Amino acid sequence: MEKKITVLPGDGIGPEVIASAVRVLQVIGKRFNHTFHLGYAAIGGAAIDQFNNPLPNETIQMCEQSDAILLGAVGGPKWDNNPTHLRPEKGLLQIRKHFDLFANLRPVKAFPSLLASSPLKREVAENVDLMIVRELTGGIYFGEPRKKTAQAAVDTCVYSREEIERIVDNAFELARLRRGKLCSVDKANVLDTSRLWREVVEEKKKSYPDVQVEHNLVDSVAMKLITNPGHYDVVVTENMFGDILSDEASVITGSLGVLPSASIRGDNFGLYEPVHGSAPEIAGQGIANPAATILSVAMMLQYSFGLKEEAAEIERAVSAVFDDGYFTADLAQDGTRVLSTDEWTDKVINE
């Protein structure tokens, strides 16, 4: 197989974790006889510094000629006081919108050897294996009008039926491939967009009789994700709720540093990135945890290229390195060995 991938290292620890993930990708390529052509481009703060634009045209064009995008992370204090259109996050929002990447998939799965780092009791966190499906290109993030004066401000949450239908379909398909359970999250007791959301889920469920559906209010899910995270299989929700709940869910298993994500659309194209941020405070020290980015490569292999065996191989290797007691500094526990980003990546490659 031959594939083109655009690599966007971004800011902070982005370039470091990307370097690790690319090494793993190349090893997998060699081993399974695939050729991955990589092109590098700028996004976020790095792109602002170089091109005065968080998502330069050159970057968009290279992505358009690729089969998938691998992203590190964007943002940092350096650009925090910039006007909106010159902020690193804007690059991220624009790339999602430009490529219509409407489905953000965020799996959260417990690694037994990381549970000691979880804020939750072992018995609460140990069987967690859920997937949050967040709508990524609609809702209050993109709705018009939006406006701010010194006296007042307004944001608008809009959803069309089609926007809801496609993400809900996506979530049903995923539930079907997993344990067949779908929790749809809304605030239908207050919001009109949530009432439409619930209506669409009710209609769609007729087409997926094999999936068991529940509706739950966002405030209640914010509780149950912590008291009983093992309850969930696939959780589908709108953009803003998904932002909050997926970050909340990311702490269950003990480290944000190991969670990958995929942002996809109807075809096989997609953008893959770790859930964690650019962590400017530890950038350049060679101590960042590359696991989430490496696992994002696994998601790319699976969702964009259909390479299930290769993806499983990476997941197995990462898990094995944890089980052997090797961690980067963020996961250090008593009696474990702390490795640098590169050393830890070597262990994964050896596996």
Next chain:
Amino acid sequence: MEKKITVLPGDGIGPEVIASAVRVLQVIGKRFNHTFHLGYAAIGGAAIDQFNNPLPNETIQMCEQSDAILLGAVGGPKWDNNPTHLRPEKGLLQIRKHFDLFANLRPVKAFPSLLASSPLKREVAENVDLMIVRELTGGIYFGEPRKKTAQAAVDTCVYSREEIERIVDNAFELARLRRGKLCSVDKANVLDTSRLWREVVEEKKKSYPDVQVEHNLVDSVAMKLITNPGHYDVVVTENMFGDILSDEASVITGSLGVLPSASIRGDNFGLYEPVHGSAPEIAGQGIANPAATILSVAMMLQYSFGLKEEAAEIERAVSAVFDDGYFTADLAQDGTRVLSTDEWTDKVINE
């Protein structure tokens, strides 16, 4: 002291927990020589059944002539398919709006003897003592336009500078009386309303040089509330974020069943209610946990009537009963004694 209180038992376990709280209130009144005049009125599902209106005029009038309102809980499956204006929650939203109760205070404090019921590790939860201040009468809950057709729906989040100023002032005052730390939560990297929010907090902080302020994004707070809840003192945020984060925070300490809340405005008037819902599945069995409603009475004594000693007395009694190992069924642990709602209330009164 002589005070008028309107009591709104509401639905599900509402009447049961209210009965307990009223008994405690009367005992405190006798002991400290205050007279509390109670008037009962209907709200929520009970009011829909009786008056076809979740917030009848009679109820509003009685509340208007009172010094404070004590509420049980509203809602239940019976009314779940009603049109919006005939849903129990509508009564709650209307009473907040009618009385301009813009500040929702939700304290979360660990009771050492309940930590075994917490999903969090003891060392994470044990020192938690935070207060979420949620804006309660603005934002996307009330903004216009809101609209739903079969093809699309829209909700609007609006905030005026004044709406933000008054809640932020409120939070600063509270922080000053506590540990002097304020965390303001927004999504200023995406939303215009959040940018105005942040601007107002930045301005206001000049008037409270004794309070240490931080700004944090809602997704990041959703994580840190679980990984490091002890970090927080006062947390202030807008309506929708407050709904989600305060419910999330409510699970930290081991039980929703013990958390009170106050909804107040500029003067001494306020509405006090437990954080938990109407729990229709256990209604009528006499096993509900009245602690949250009893502690809501304590908040009423403190915030509406300025009776600090009386409030502290109730808090002490509740804590002592837990320490003696008496719990209602929801908190049952190995080796503890499980009491009914009434028996548990007797223990508090004896203390």
